[in-house]
Amino acid sequence: MDLILTEDQELIAKTAADFVAQKSPVARVRALRDQADEVGFSRDLWKEMADLGWVGIPFAEAHGGADLGLAELSVVLEALGRGLAPEPFLSTVLLGGLAIARSGDEALGEAWLPGVVSGEKILSLAYQGPASRYDLNVTGARATQDGDGYLLEGEKIQVLDGHVADAILVTARTSGDEGENDGISLFLVPKDTPGVGIERQIRVDHRNAALLHLSGVHVGSGSLVGPVGGAGSLVADVVDRATIGLCAEMLGGMQQAFDLTLAHLKSREQFEQVIGSFQALKHRAADVFIAIELARSVVMAAARAADDEAADLPRLVSLAKAHCSEAYVHVTNEGVQMFGGVGMTDEYDIGLYMKRARAAELSFGDADHHRARWAALGGY
Amino acid sequence: MSDLEAFRTETRDWLDQSCPDSLRGGTGGALAGTWGGRKWKPDNPDQRVWLDRCAERGLTAPTWPTAYGGGGLSKEQAKVLSEEMRALRVPPPLIGFGLTMIGPTLLQYGTEEQKQEHLPPICRGEIRWCQGYSEPGAGSDLAGLQCRAEDRGDHYIINGSKIWTSDADQADWIFALVRTDPQAKKQEGITFLLIDMETPGVTVSPIKLISGSSPFCETHFENVKAWKKNVVFKEHAGWTVAKALLGHERTMVAEAFGSGAGGARRTLADRARSHLPGVQEGQPLPDAVLRSQIARMEMDTQAFGLTMQRSRDAAKAGHQPGAESSIFKVVGTELNQRRQELLLKIAGPQALGWEGAGFAPDELQTTRDWLRSRGNTIEGGTSEVQRNVIAKRVLGLPD
Incomplete structure (x- = not known):
């Protein structure tokens, strides 16, 4: 594990630095904020980043990705961080996308990851319940068996890019008490599922986020990501x-x-x-x-x-x-x-x-x- | 098997067979070890055996050319050697300013004759060196030094004093900065000179520190004759050599203090458990503030260790030393001071011992180490001078 950049990583760093200098100055972020842009980032630039191969860095080649890792992705993110770029890497790639990829669920992977890699699909991960502070085991949501699927009830805060996500992965408790790592399940909830309410939040740093209200949301058993009660x-x-x-x-x-x-x-x-x-x-x-x-x-x-x-x-x-x-x-x-x-x-x-x-x-x-x-x- | 792996196997076998059992598994501090020299009397005769075996193989100075008594190893091989030494818990055969400071300086600036004369005795541990830089009137403003060298044809006559000469009372030779041109601008009239400490007119008086020990001396020169063939680089150009050597010194100091969390030492948490009433081994610490301070200390130490690793990895890959190396001295020494202060806090009233009854040896050592550590940010370039250097050289801020 040498702490230096490989030649390939140096090349990615240079490409990303040039990209930020030419296409993503801070003035762009400022304009999105001042115009109260409905998306809050540029879908065109996101597509360009996908075409450059950055969005697919950590995903399998079978899904169109590069099968590389965080060593490469962090080089891109460092460059984007210089320009405060608001494009949805955290929500779509690192949270939602990686949750699907690392769950090993092939069906969900095939359904969602090619769209993520091509820059068409936006995902997020709703991991924070109200007043959960930094405790991932306080989910703020409960899931109960409902026919062949589950019924979700609860509230989530600061779901990154939740206002434009095509689907949100939601942690919910299927057993046990809040604060326990056991009993947490993860569900993929498409945005148009009945009972899903999404309300945009405006943060001090203008990173895009939303409240997620779940009220009698029915999802099928195929929407489970990872094992029931064992997704913690x-x-x-x-x-x-x-x-x-x-x-x-x-x-x-x-x-x-x-x-x-x-x-x-x-x-x-x-x-x-x-x-x-x-x-x-x-x-x-x-x-x-x-x-x-x-x-x-x-x-x-x-x-x-x-x-x-x-x-x-x-x-x-x-x-x-x-x-x-x-x-x-x-x-x-x-x-x-x-x-x-x-x-x-x-x-x-x-x-x-x-x-x-x-x-x-x-x-x-x-x-x-x-x-x-x-x-x-x-x-x- | 790659060449490097073959080297690893061969090295491991040799170390395992050659290092006397009595020396293995020691937990001495960063500066504990064999310093060598004419006046050296080993505590343990095996130290001499181990030194001689390593010297014969060039392993006291692994990366120096074999022509001067070194091992001729590549950086990768030297890294393997140190990894294997650590794994087998064998001590370095020899430490000291010869290996870390004057040796690398002579390799860079010395004449062929100087290298032939001085490097092999360093490798064999026969000559111990000390450093004559600071003077009573020249500390951070080192270029203000006044120790005078008068030109007498093929030699100089030296008059003046050096201070903070580490272990000068144990050393055989001194590398010193002397003023050869009092008319020139401060930095331009200085010469880097090697002087035999046995020359008539050299006297040494140890200085007692607040920690009670006397690792430093004041060294006086009264009409001392020093040959011109012992000038390193050029007459009046000693400042260039001095700066290069300070670089070696800062790296050495940083490495000595930066690795505080590793090795066989007891962890800070273990120490805390032994000083907190009613806490068993393996239990969480009941004091959340102390726990957080210990975690911060460990984490900052690891961040520093990773930064030194990053620098080594870059060097290994053939890159020039990066800007990160400018922070090593200031960060390493300030970390060590914080560590010593935290150890006092952990020991509580048991850190108050000076000597005698009621204090365990490691508690007494903690107190002395804390006092000694206060010098870390003064010696070898104060933290203030280090920050000036970073601001000017790395950040390009104007004078």
Whole structure:
């Protein structure tokens, strides 16, 4: 597991960086927000990303994918994170798509994954119940046997890209009590199933999300993803992998926020000199640089551990997410401070990165959550 | 079997057969080991046996050319060697500034004659080196050094003092920065010179530290004669050599302190269990704050270890050292300080011992290690100087 990019990965990185520079500047994201765009991302660009082969990176060749891994996907996500690109990688590829792929359910795979890989189908994973905080075992939904299928009742929050998803994978409890890993089942619910209510949510970072209301929703037994009552470990594994993807995106975001800040430090003059010559700011800039270098290492290690199916994957995911959560917030807090007054204006991009940093920190568990998980996995 | 795997098997067998049993499985600290030199008296005669066996095979300096007593190994082979040494829990046969600092510097800047004269005795552990950089009046502002070398044709006469010369009282030779041109600009009148510590006029006085030990000395030069053939690189161009050597030093310091979580040492959680009342082995820690602090320490240490691995992997693949290597010294030393402080916190009142009754040996060591660690961010370039270097060289921020 060498912590370097292969030549192929370098090539993907370069293609992705050029793509972001030419087609996905932050101005695009800003425009989607300001126009209250109904989709919230560009379906055309998503199709282009699919045509470039990025959407299919982690999927089997039989489904049109490249059969590569998170090492490759994280290179793309890092580039997209630089531009805060809102296209649905997390929801469709890393959550919904990987849940189907890793469940090993061939029928569902054939039904959905070719459409995902070609950029036509949008998926998501509704894993969060209200007030579940970071506990995946608090599902907020219950499923009871209903003829040859199941009846779903419940509420889900912040379902990523839920407002445009063609189908949402929903965790629901088929037995046991909330908080237990046993008794969780996963269902694929097409958007037009009767009883499904979807309500768009507007987040501080404008990442697309929606509330999902399930009221007397009947699904057939073929919609089960993974074993009845035993999907908890599948969901945890998928969320771990999505967390690595988010961390890669965070790495790109913090790098871009720092580049913006450095450029400001080298151009802004006060007291007849550029402010980057002040030692008080130089040392803080050095600390930001250190945080980003460490972030790169932990993201690369976690991605490679996932691809190797390594036994210590959960610990490396916690390491990556804990570090990236604090690093991205640190980098962007320092960025706003060093920009000074203009850093507080909506016109400057640094604020967009600060909002994204917080939103990312508070998704899939913050640093405290992951330190507690690290300790628990270490037996203390 | 690939060549590398064949090398691994051969190396493992040789290590297993050659390392005396009495040396195996030790848990000494990062800087514990055989330093060699004329004044060296081994605690255990097997140390000499192990040193001689390794030196004969070039394994004290695995990657140096065989012509100078090294092993001539590739980076990949050297990595295999260190992996096998760790797996078999055999100690390094020799450590010290000869191997980590002056040796690599001579390989880069030395004349053929200098390499022939100095490198083989380093490899055989016959000569121990110390470093003469800082002076009482020149710390972070190292280029302000005043130790004077007067030109006398084929030699210099040295007058002045060096401070923080690690283990100068044990060393045989010193590599020193001396001022050969007092008229030139600060950095331009400095020469990098090798001096035999047995030359008349060299005196050494140990300095007692807050930790109670005396690893550092002040070294005085009074009309000391030093031959010009011992100038490394060019006269007045010592600053160039000095900076290259500081790079080697920072890597060494970072590696010594960065690997705190690994190895045979007791985990922080185990230590915590032994100091918290009523906690059994294997139980979760009842103190959530302490648990979080331990987790943070372990995680930050691993993040740093992965960053050093990333740098090594890049070097192995033939890339130039990346910007990440500039952070090693500052991060490694600050991590070690945090680790020592956390160990105090874990031990609680048992960390208050200086000596004598009521304190276990490892508790007393914890106290001394904490005190010693405060120097980590001062020696070898302060953390402040390191951050200046990152800001200027890596980030391009102006003066």
